[in-house]
Amino acid sequence: xxxxxxxxxxxxxxxxxxxxxxxxxxxxxxxxxxxxxxxxxxxxxxxxxxxxxxxxxxxxxxxxxxxxxxxxxxxxxxxxxxxxxxxxxxxxxxxxxxxxxxxxxxxxxxxxxxxxxxxxxxxxxxxxxxxxxxxxxxxxxxxxxxxxxxxxxxxxxxxxxxxxxxxxxxxxxxxxxxxxxxxxxxxxxxxxxxxxxxxxxxxxxxxxxxxxxxxxxxxxxxxxxxxxxxxxxxxxxxxxxxxxxxxxxxxxxxxxxxxxxxxxxxxxxxxxxxxxxxxxxxxxxxxxxxx
Amino acid sequence: xxxxxxxxxxxxxxxxxxxxxxxxxxxxxxxxxxxxxxxxxxxxxxxxxxxxxxxxxxxxxxxxxxxxxxxxxxxxxxxxxxxxxxxxxxxxxxxxxxxxxxxxxxxxxxxxxxxxxxxxxxxxxxxxxxxxxxxxxxxxxxxxxxxxxxxxxxxxxxxxxxxxxxxxxxxxxxxxxxxxxxxxxxxxxxxxxxxxxxxxxxxxxxxxxxxxxxxxxxxxxxxxxxxxxxxxxxxxxxxxxxxxxxxxxxxxxxxxxxxxxxxxxxxxxxxxxxxxxxxxxxxxxxxxxxxxxxxxxxxxxxxxxxxxxx
Numbered sequence: 360x361x362x363x364x365x366x367x368x369x370x371x372x373x374x375x376x377x378x379x380x381x382x383x384x385x386x387x388x389x390x391x392x393x394x395x396x397x398x399x400x401x402x403x404x405x406x407x408x409x410x411x412x413x414x415x416x417x418x419x420x421x422x423x424x425x426x427x428x429x430x431x432x433x434x435x436x437x438x439x440x441x442x443x444x445x446x447x448x449x450x451x452x453x454x455x456x457x458x459x460x461x462x463x464x465x466x467x468x469x470x471x472x473x474x475x476x477x478x479x480x481x482x483x484x485x486x487x488x489x490x491x492x493x494x495x496x497x498x499x500x501x502x503x504x505x506x507x508x509x510x511x512x513x514x515x516x517x518x519x520x521x522x523x524x525x526x527x528x529x530x531x532x533x534x535x536x537x538x539x540x541x542x543x544x545x546x547x548x549x550x551x552x553x554x555x556x557x558x559x560x561x562x563x564x565x566x567x568x569x570x571x572x573x574x575x576x577x578x579x580x581x582x583x584x585x586x587x588x589x590x591x592x593x594x595x596x597x598x599x600x601x602x603x604x605x606x607x608x609x610x611x612x613x614x615x616x617x618x619x620x621x622x623x624x625x626x627x628x629x630x631x632x633x634x635x636x637x638x639x640x641x642x643x644x645x646x647x648x649x650x
Numbered sequence: 651x652x653x654x655x656x657x658x659x660x661x662x663x664x665x666x667x668x669x670x671x672x673x674x675x676x677x678x679x680x681x682x683x684x685x686x687x688x689x690x691x692x693x694x695x696x697x698x699x700x701x702x703x704x705x706x707x708x709x710x711x712x713x714x715x716x717x718x719x720x721x722x723x724x725x726x727x728x729x730x731x732x733x734x735x736x737x738x739x740x741x742x743x744x745x746x747x748x749x750x751x752x753x754x755x756x757x758x759x760x761x762x763x764x765x766x767x768x769x770x771x772x773x774x775x776x777x778x779x780x781x782x783x784x785x786x787x788x789x790x791x792x793x794x795x796x797x798x799x800x801x802x803x804x805x806x807x808x809x810x811x812x813x814x815x816x817x818x819x820x821x822x823x824x825x826x827x828x829x830x831x832x833x834x835x836x837x838x839x840x841x842x843x844x845x846x847x848x849x850x851x852x853x854x855x856x857x858x859x860x861x862x863x864x865x866x867x868x869x870x871x872x873x874x875x876x877x878x879x880x881x882x883x884x885x886x887x888x889x890x891x892x893x894x895x896x897x898x899x900x901x902x903x904x905x906x907x908x909x910x911x912x913x914x915x916x917x918x919x920x921x922x923x924x925x926x927x928x929x930x931x932x933x934x935x936x937x938x939x940x941x942x943x944x945x946x947x948x949x950x951x952x953x954x955x956x957x958x959x960x
Contacts, residue, residue, distance in 0.1 A: 365755040365859055373752060374761075378768040381827070384783040385771075387794055391786055403797025404786045451676025454669035461662055469677065471960065473684040476940045479932030480915050481925060482690025483683075485704060490686070506679055538668035567776035570891065574920065589778045592785065593899060615792050622782040626775055633774060637767045640774070644832060645839045 385626075392416070392620040396613035404619070415616030419624065425579075425587070426624065433583040436500045437565040444505040444561045445554060452512045453546055456519035457528075467516075470509035477508070484574060499575035500583060504564055511557050514646060518553040519546065556643045559636060566629065588625050591618055691936065694929040714930035723914065727931070731910040734818075734894075735886045738825050743879060745826060746833035747871075751863055753834065754841045766838070770831035777892025780828060784820070784897050811899060814907040821908065824897055825890070833878065840874040841867060877950055884946035887911065887939040911935045 387404055392415055394408035402409055419426060454460050455467050477483075483503075493499040506512065523546055531541050547554070572586035582590070590597045595614050633640075694714055696707040718724050749769065756762040772780070787794050788810040796807040810816060848866045857865070889910040898908045911931060918928025951958035 364757060365752075367757060370752055370755050371761065374756065374765045377749065378765055381768050381771055381831075384787070384827075387786050388783055399792050403792040404789070404794050405798050406794075447675045447679060450672040454666075454673050457669065460669060461666060466673065466677070470680065473680055475943050476688060477684060477936060478687025478690050479929075479936050480912075481919050481929040481932045482687040482693055484919060485693065485925075486682075486686050486690055489700075489704065491682075503683065506676065506683065508684060509680065512676065538672070542672065563774065569776060569778045569896075574916075585776055585778050588782070589896070592778060592781050592896070619782065619786060622779055626779050629774065630771075633771070634767065637770070641766070641770070641835055644835050 385630075388619050389623055392616060392623045394616055396616050399615040404615075412613075412616075414613045415620035418613055418617050419620050426584075426621075428580065429582050429584045429587040432497070432500070432581060433566060433585070436497065436568075436583060437562055440501045440504055440565045441558055441561040443501070444511075445558050448506060448512050448515055448557065449547065449550070449554065450542075452515035453519055453542055455512070456516045456523075458520075458525070470512050473508040474510055474513075480574075487575065494575055495578045495581060496575075497581060500568070500571050500581070503571050503575075504561075504568060510647075511560070515550070515553055515557060518550060523549050553646075556639055556646065559639050560643045560647075563629075563640070584625050588622060591621055691929070691933045693925065694933040696926075698925045698929075710926075714926040715934070718927055718930045718934070723909075724931070724934075726906065727909050727911050727914045730907065731889055731912075732886060734821065734825075734910065735882075735889060737822060738829070739879060739882045739886070741822065741826055742829050742833050743875065745830050746837055747868070747875065749830060749834045750837035750841055751867055753838055754867075766831075766835065769834060772828045773831040777828075777890070777896045780824060780892070781896040781899065784824060785899070788820075811901045812903045814904050817898060817904055817907045821893060821897065825893055828893075836878060837871060837874060840871040844870050873954055876953060880946040880950045884943040885939070887935050887942060889913075891916065 387406060390406050390408060391399065391404040393411055393413060394404070395410040395412035396414060398405075398409040398412075451470070455463060455470065457463070460466075487499060487503070488494045491498075493502065527545060528541055531545060532538075536544070567585060568583070569585035569589045572581075572583050573589060576582060576586060579587075579590075587597075595618055690704070693704060693707075695709060695711060696704075697710045697713075698704065699707045702708075753762060753765060756765065785793070788796075790796060790807070790809050790811065793810070795810070800807060808816070810820075844867065848870070849862060852862050852866060889912045891912040894908050894910050894913045895916065898904045901908075911934070915928050915932045915935070918924045918931065922928075947958055947960065951960075
């Protein structure tokens with residue numbers, strides 16, 4: 360029985376307004392990217408340009424080498440980072456989920472303490488650059504994001520402990536299966552939901568990461584798509600100055616539009632596939648909050 | 651230990667060596683990424699000289715902290731950090747609860763899912779993209795506000811990126827726009843978990859919708875609200891670096907109102923090369939942050955053991 364509902368048209372009206380507020384900035388970005396440069400110069404960015412034009416995209420296409428390069432970097436670090444991050448998280452979480460593991464308490468605390476205290480940017484930066492010499496390497500874009508801290512490990516450990524019956528593990532061990540075999544033949548297949556969820560969160564983190572690039576990368580060849588966007592946000596001429604695309608263009612560049620077109624190119628893949636993963640995204644957010 | 655005791659330990663080690671081996675990469679990573687920097691906080695007490703190395707640099711005690719706290723900077727960044735994050739906590743919570751309750755009232759499953767996806771969209775994208783979205787609105791020479799909206803209202807164009815007085819509002823709106831969706835999802839999950847019988851009984855007793863929200867929904871999700879708020883208070887010393895760095899485009903004139911501890915540490919390290927000051931501010935953040943996390947968790951644990959971190 361579900362009586363006494365709120366007035367549905369009113370509720371829908373409120374949500375249409377809220378949804379519009381969320382979408383409108385994206386719409387302005389997109390419309391600006393298909394405006395002609397002269398209409399941006401004369402009338403600014405607008406929701407309905409005086410004159411439509413694809414000149415910004417044409418220019419970006421002429422600089423495609425730089426963009427493909429950045430996309431390549433982003434895809435590479437996202438794939439490697441997600442895979443390796445997931446692997447070492449699961450490998451660390453599984454033994455910690457075993458009640459019979461010696462010194463389990465101490466080891467769990469070592470993982471857990473990283474959530475409470477961190478050294479901060481300066482020591483981290485000096486250790487990555489001065490000790491491990493990762494400045495201007497792809498490693499700098501991958502390594503800092505692998506675990507960040509022990510949070511995901513604790514989530515996976517809880518899942519292992521709650522959803523994998525100890526009896527299965529024990530009987531497999533008695534039957535002579537090695538611990539590694541038990542891990543990848545039984546534990547991993549039984550844990551696909553949590554691994555998929557954490558994997559998705561890692562993927563989004565890597566795809567969106569601009570901070571590591573900002574701190575550790577100065578070579579334009581190693582810029583991820585986010586770093587390229589980041590540089591073009593503060594320096595509109597960046598693509599042109601660094602001549603990343605190979606050829607030099609005429610002086611009259613559609614820079615105001617290019618900037619926006621670049622941002623559209625940067626978010627498009629994520630927005631296009633968002634409907635397909637949004638369910639798992641929501642799940643990932645909620646398990647993170649209520650452990 | 652007796653002979654058999656040793657034998658037992660040895661047997662145990664052999665029994666578990668595969669499990670220990672599995673943990674090696676993860677633990678090694680945490681040592682490198684998390685524990686080394688924790689010990690690295692000693693730089694705050696040193697006069698860093700690259701030629702001498704981190705360990706070889708001279709100890710100078712609390713000098714870096716003395717400098718930091720005699721400048722106006724420490725006060726400004728602490729004030730900004732706490733005021734911004736404090737108001738974000740209040741506004742986000744109130745707003746997210748409201749939206750979550752409303753979302754739960756949408757009867758069409760399809761519409762509810764669609765609304766939730768759209769409201770969560772800003773949370774999905776990176777702060778760099780948010781920087782672009784804000785720029786398309788506020789850019790001085792081609793922004794939507796200056797060239798289209800303000801002329802329509804008969805207001806003179808404003809140099810947004812040079813006028814500090816607007817930024818507390820701009821940053822708050824941007825933060826609310828980006829962050830509400832996340833909290834809303836959390837609260838909605840809690841609301842969905844409420845047993846329908848409460849509402850049925852209330853309806854039979856003739857309670858109005860508003861009355862039901864006040865007397866059933868809010869009290870029953872109160873534990874979640876408390877936990878989320880306390881966790882946020884525990885992190886009040888840490889800001890969203892992207893919000894305060896990307897969105898104002900790192901503009902100098904705006905710094906008095908956009909500078910928080912995180913941006914101060916970053917600028918000290920990367921642009922000013924003032925490692926002493928920067929590491930002192932960083933350690934100040936880590937230590938106060940640590941105390942706040944412990945404190946808030948202590949309160950959470952007192953209220954409900956299972957929601958505490960430890």
